[in-house]
Amino acid sequence: MVTTRSTLHTQEMILNMGPHHPSTHGVLRLILRLDGEVVEGVIPDVGYLHRGIEKIGEGLTYRQFIPYTDRIEYLASMNMNHLYCMAVEKLAGIEVPERAEYIRVIMAELNRIISHIIGCGALAMDLGAFTPFLYGVVEREKCNDLMEMTCGQRLTYNYLRIGGVSQDLPQGFEEKTEKFLNEIKDRWDEINKLISANEIFIQRLANVAVLSVEDAFSYNITGPNLRACGVDWDLRRDEPYSVYDRFDFQVPVGRGERGAVGDCYNRYMIRVREVYESIKIVHQALNRIPVGDVMAKVSKLFKPPAGEVFMRAENPRGEMAVFIESDGSDKPYRIKFKAPSFNALAVFNKICRGHMVSDLAAVIGSFDIVMPEVDR
């Protein structure tokens, strides 16, 4: 007897994916509306990691808040430190010594490299390719050693200070970093060879969850995810902060090599290509770094004038923005972080419809969602 689809009784099903699911990169719950294996709707349920960091910030002084910025995005703590310190410096009108600016850029780019390693590795791992992730983590450990010798921490660095950095680069840092950069370049070529042209990998990513440019702007998708849609925009080049205007680097833009522009494969490829650009920036910064102080003179009792500041920076996951309102006291009156992953999650319901449940792992991985920055 043959059962056809028309005689089979079917009904829509609601399924929970997460909050504890290996491919959700933290504690994310997706409420799926399914027709068989096809996704009809996705409702992301966030907030499992909400720690009230913005409220905590209102009770701490400006300096005390720096370690909390690490915990907002633990895969890019240097970038978070950088953004927060830049915003406070702008508010108070502090000039940072040039050497400190170069150190900040070196640290931010090293952090971008290891963040992309984890991002691309985890995406491959979610799709069943375990090896690239482990290869990547080995390299990441070497970079963590560099961070450790600089500031004593391996994950939540708390290295930057308002007005500079906490201490100068240690002896031998330049040589070790050059060595690391050469190694990571070779290893990245190898990882790239392993997966980027792999037919199964391409089949899983190409033409999946295509994001249009209009949606990207309307949902304020930023960073690599926006560039994957073919938009040539990078804050480091187009609205340079710190000393980024002194470096020569390319901005990778989605080309649609294997499918439509704006699909998962483009989002992955942008990150792969960005790692090479970051390596270039760190090389240039190491060659040109001037000697001098690493801390500006900032009074012990730090009170920025009343006012407000809105600052954004190109983080590995997109544009992270911070809004600080000061009432002239030693604590911020209001502090708000706008995280790129927050916007990326909001667009899920729009772009995941019609795809398979197993594609969701690819979508989450390709957007490189990090939950603590969504929930704060």
Next chain:
Amino acid sequence: MDFIADIEQAIEHRYPGTLLSLVQGGQMPTLLLNRKWVVRVLFVLRDEFDFESLMCETASDKRDRIVLIYHLFSTKRRRKLAVKTELPGDDLRVETAEEVWRAANWYEREIFDLFGVEFVGHSDLVRIMLPPDWIGHPLRKDYVPAPEYHGMKIEW
């Protein structure tokens, strides 16, 4: 500066009396608008002045009132603009900007959750960070945490 004068003129022409003040200088020009027409003006800013994305929407509690802040950005013209509107403490209601930029949907859920601002016309106005049965809005300055939540207590 012409650009800002154009915006000023467009608002004054369509919705007279809506533009309460305009602050230039600093990081970006800031418009203070009457809350009654703020979303209409946002439509004008998006369609005629190319502000195609909403970088951030947030609020700040001033005790007697809550200030809403929209940070707009135009990639095409490379311009930023801040739009503010004030909600009196006894009537925390404003129209939703969800139809202008989709990103506003989640931003506004967060503001509703943490400040208690009600966005009229919002398609899905439920708490986003906190559990649905949470009492109070934590980012208000007068917020006092409940002594207990489902039997969980913290001894200070």
